[in-house]
Amino acid sequence: MALKNSDKTNESLDDFRYCSPKTTLAFVIENELPSVLVLIFVVAGIYMAIQEALEPTVTADLVPLKIIGTSLGALGTINGTAKFISSAAVGILWSTISPTFGFSIAASLMTLGTILLVRTGPTKET
DSSP, X not given: OOOOOOSOHHHHHHTTTTHHHHHHHHHHTTOOOHHHHHHHHHHHHHHHHHHHHHHHHHHHHHSOGGGHHHHXXXXXXXXXXXXXXXXXXXXXXXXXXXXXXXXXXXXXXXXXXXXXXXXXXXXXXX
């Protein structure tokens, strides 16, 4: 997936919106070529860098001004808890069923989260 040549940041970042589920699905195909694995990790790293930088900004755009501090605190708490639970869950699915199943479930949940985020509009009060 290539970035569009555009002066508008939002248009460029739209290309990365579905990057995480696609990267996770790449593991489902069980490809063992080193070049493909390197590409997967490079794309995943780019996605994580963008996502970690934009998450607080998007949160601030979605909540009223008077509760931004509380919202960012809740975001950090929820992210930390969710990352712990998701890592444990995928690890359990990886060990008990298969890596493909674990990554398939992770990709499905990321896709669902992406759809829910896209359907949520800004509600910021001025």
